[in-house]
Amino acid sequence: MTVQPKPIPALYCVYILRSTVRHGSLYIGSTPNPPRRLSQHNGQVKGGAVRTSRSSLRPWEMVALVSGFASSTAALKFEWALTNPHTSLHIPSESRLAFSTQRKRNGQPKRPPKSLTSILSNLHLLLSVPSFARWPLTVHFFAKDVHGAWLRWCNKAEKQLRESLPLVTDFGDNITAGASASKLPELPSATMSDPMEQEDEEMQKPTWGIHALPLDYELLKDYVAKGQDIFEFERHGNCVVCKEEIDPDEGGLHAVCSNEGCEGVGHLRCWGRHLLEGEDGGGEEAVLPVGGRCPRCRGQVHWGTMMKELTLRVRGAKEVEKLLSVKRKRASKKTAKKVGQPKS
Structure with a gap:
C-alpha cells in the first residue's frame, strides 16, 4: 500500500481540556477540528475519549491549544511528549520538570499526576527544546486564569521562548495577538426540522475562541491563487535569491512570496538559506527557518505559511x-456580464 503525500493541513492542534465542574480534571488531546472534538468530549456528538465521558465532569472546555502542526503525526508526537514529559526523549534528562515516583505492573514509569501548572510548565519546556523550538506553531489561550498562569510561569522560567x-488570547470580550469558564455552546438538535429554528441556533453559536479558528484554507485563497497563476502562465522568472533560472520541469520545489503584489519565486533551498542567514537567533546548527524578509519586496514572510501554500x-x-x-x-460570471454589455 502506497501512502499518498498530503498538503499541510489547514489546522491541526494539540489542546488542553478542563472540566468546568472540577478545574483539577484536565485532559490533553489533538485534533484538526476543535469545535467538533469538544462536542465529542461533551457527549453531544458520537466519539470522544473514555476519560472525559463521566457526566459528573461535563461540560468540558478547551482552555488553551497549540496550532500549526504540519501533520497529524507531528501533532501526535507533540501530544505524547506533553502527556509523558517524564519519559519523552524530546526533553533532555537534565531539563525535566516531571518525574515518576511509581511504577506500573509492567515495570514502566507511571505518569505523575497532572495539574495546570505542570502542563503549562512542560508546554513551555517543549516549545523551547530543539525538537520543536523552530516549528511554525502558535499558542492560543481561551481562559484568562490559564493565560495568567502561563505568564507567571514564563516570568520565572530559566529558559525563554523565541521572541x-x-x-494569541481570545476570551470572548477581546482578542490580542503578539509575538512573544466558557459556556458550553448549544448545538442544533438532530431531530430539529424547522429551518427557521436551525438558523436561529446557528446565529447563537459562539464566534470566538475555538469557534473562530480557521478550519479550512479560506485565508490562503488569494495566496494560493497567485501561486497557481504564476506557474500556470510561466511567470516565475529567475530565483529571487540566487538569480538563476527556474525550471519547473526539473522537479525542484519552488516557494512564492506570500506578500500581496509580490511575485517573488525562488528555489526552496535558496529561500531557506536566505531566511536562516537573516535570523539573529537561528544559530549555525539551525536547518529550519522561522521567517524573514523577501529579497524582492522586503516584506515579512513566514516559513510555515509559505510551506502550506507550496x-x-x-x-x-x-x-x-x-x-x-x-x-x-464569480470571475467567469463577471467576465460574461462585461461581454454581454452593449458598447457605448
Whole structure:
C-alpha cells in the first residue's frame, strides 16, 4: 500500500481540556477540528475519549491549544511528549520538570499526576527544546486564569521562548495577538426540522475562541491563487535569491512570496538559506527557518505559511480546486456580464 503525500493541513492542534465542574480534571488531546472534538468530549456528538465521558465532569472546555502542526503525526508526537514529559526523549534528562515516583505492573514509569501548572510548565519546556523550538506553531489561550498562569510561569522560567513565537488570547470580550469558564455552546438538535429554528441556533453559536479558528484554507485563497497563476502562465522568472533560472520541469520545489503584489519565486533551498542567514537567533546548527524578509519586496514572510501554500500547490490538487472554484465561478460570471454589455 502506497501512502499518498498530503498538503499541510489547514489546522491541526494539540489542546488542553478542563472540566468546568472540577478545574483539577484536565485532559490533553489533538485534533484538526476543535469545535467538533469538544462536542465529542461533551457527549453531544458520537466519539470522544473514555476519560472525559463521566457526566459528573461535563461540560468540558478547551482552555488553551497549540496550532500549526504540519501533520497529524507531528501533532501526535507533540501530544505524547506533553502527556509523558517524564519519559519523552524530546526533553533532555537534565531539563525535566516531571518525574515518576511509581511504577506500573509492567515495570514502566507511571505518569505523575497532572495539574495546570505542570502542563503549562512542560508546554513551555517543549516549545523551547530543539525538537520543536523552530516549528511554525502558535499558542492560543481561551481562559484568562490559564493565560495568567502561563505568564507567571514564563516570568520565572530559566529558559525563554523565541521572541517570534506567536501568542494569541481570545476570551470572548477581546482578542490580542503578539509575538512573544466558557459556556458550553448549544448545538442544533438532530431531530430539529424547522429551518427557521436551525438558523436561529446557528446565529447563537459562539464566534470566538475555538469557534473562530480557521478550519479550512479560506485565508490562503488569494495566496494560493497567485501561486497557481504564476506557474500556470510561466511567470516565475529567475530565483529571487540566487538569480538563476527556474525550471519547473526539473522537479525542484519552488516557494512564492506570500506578500500581496509580490511575485517573488525562488528555489526552496535558496529561500531557506536566505531566511536562516537573516535570523539573529537561528544559530549555525539551525536547518529550519522561522521567517524573514523577501529579497524582492522586503516584506515579512513566514516559513510555515509559505510551506502550506507550496504543499497545497504540489500535493493538494483537490483542495486547491475546491478552494478556488467559487472564485473562478464569480470571475467567469463577471467576465460574461462585461461581454454581454452593449458598447457605448
